[in-house]
Amino acid sequence: MSEQRFPFRRLPDDICLKVLKTTDYCEMAGYSLVSKKAHSMVKSLRVPITRGKILVASSMEIRLITNDLREIDFNFKVPENDGEMTSLNDLPVRVDVSMKKNLTDWRGDKVNWSNQGMSFEQWIQHISSIFHNEGPIPSCFILIMQD
Amino acid sequence: MSSTEQGTSSAAPAEPTTAPESAAAPEVPESFYYVHGKDKVVHKVSAGALQHSALIHGMISNLGYTEEQAKANPFPFENIDGDILQMVVDWCNQHKGKPTPPEDTNLPKQKEKLFDLVLAVNYLEIKELLTYCCKQVAMMVKGKSPEEIREIWMIPTDAEDEAAEKEAKKRAGKEAAGETAAAAGDAK
Numbered sequence: 001m002s003e004q005r006f007p008f009r010r011l012p013d014d015i016c017l018k019v020l021k022t023t024d025y026c027e028m029a030g031y032s033l034v035s036k037k038a039h040s041m042v043k044s045l046r047v048p049i050t051r052g053k054i055l056v057a058s059s060m061e062i063r064l065i066t067n068d069l070r071e072i073d074f075n076f077k078v079p080e081n082d083g084e085m086t087s088l089n090d091l092p093v094r095v096d097v098s099m100k101k102n103l104t105d106w107r108g109d110k111v112n113w114s115n116q117g118m119s120f121e122q123w124i125q126h127i128s129s130i131f132h133n134e135g136p137i138p139s140c141f142i143l144i145m146q147d
Numbered sequence: 148m149s150s151t152e153q154g155t156s157s158a159a160p161a162e163p164t165t166a167p168e169s170a171a172a173p174e175v176p177e178s179f180y181y182v183h184g185k186d187k188v189v190h191k192v193s194a195g196a197l198q199h200s201a202l203i204h205g206m207i208s209n210l211g212y213t214e215e216q217a218k219a220n221p222f223p224f225e226n227i228d229g230d231i232l233q234m235v236v237d238w239c240n241q242h243k244g245k246p247t248p249p250e251d252t253n254l255p256k257q258k259e260k261l262f263d264l265v266l267a268v269n270y271l272e273i274k275e276l277l278t279y280c281c282k283q284v285a286m287m288v289k290g291k292s293p294e295e296i297r298e299i300w301m302i303p304t305d306a307e308d309e310a311a312e313k314e315a316k317k318r319a320g321k322e323a324a325g326e327t328a329a330a331a332g333d334a335k
């Protein structure tokens with residue numbers, strides 16, 4: 001890992017932003033979680049999405065469609081013993097993040113993230129703070145409750 | 148000091164030795180300019196290759212140098228390491244008058260060199276090369292988790308950021324106090 005290290009934050013801010021714009025949406029979201037400064041930097045990019053859905057059932061999923069028709073899924077896993085999410089204040093055990101390059105890419109790339117110490121509610125707030133809705137529907141996210 | 152060709156470094160700039168591009172093409176003498184970095188090694192670069200750098204292109208347009216004046220006054224880039232400037236010159240020569248491809252695999256793999264290269268390219272305003280460099284930096288974190296991104300990009304924690312901010316404020320305060328004292332001394 002040490003060979004891979006790169007002093008990103010020593011770059012001028014405008015170059016940091018240029019690099020971030022080059023990353024995929026998953027890495028952008030990942031970077032926004034590393035510190036408060038990183039979060040505000042990603043927020044400043046106002047990353048556009050056309051649609052955002054929050055699906056709430058026994059667990060939770062946040063699905064975003066970007067302007068270039070990529071789909072990003074944040075799939076929140078609940079503890080296997082507990083079985084299901086009882087409140088938005090619960091913490092997921094982990095988050096499976098996948099990105100489909102287009103709407104026919106069924107496989108996509110998948111990575112597992114830790115819960116970052118955040119509850120379901122905090123995850124909703126965080127993700128909706130970094131992705132900026134530019135779709136025809138004025139509300140940023142649609143909440144869908146499932147049985 | 149070293150001397151190489153079409154990279155083209157020399158302590159005492161040599162005469163241009165590039166072959167004519169086409170026998171049928173009309174003979175238009177290509178102008179050459181000279182640049183040096185921190186190591187003072189002079190690189191001879193054609194005006195065509197230097198078109199990539201908005202900074203140098205602007206300097207050439209504004210100064211209206213003749214070839215003799217350009218030889219006598221190499222553009223000094225004291226803030227750029229010699230090996231990094233060599234890389235930039237090589238890239239400009241390789242991509243002279245050519246459309247730039249979407250990917251460039253010839254960029255340095257060592258992360259410390261890449262960091263210096265990004266700063267140099269940004270300073271010299273070489274847009275296409277900067278785009279490649281940014282892509283390379285972005286590729287380092289492809290498919291990584293937030294923890295891995297923090298590690299690879301050496302991101303300070305919130306506590307470290309706060310401490311650095313406090314330190315910067317303290318330093319700024321001291322500097323401001325020093326300037327006020329100096330101004331008061333001048334007034335006396």
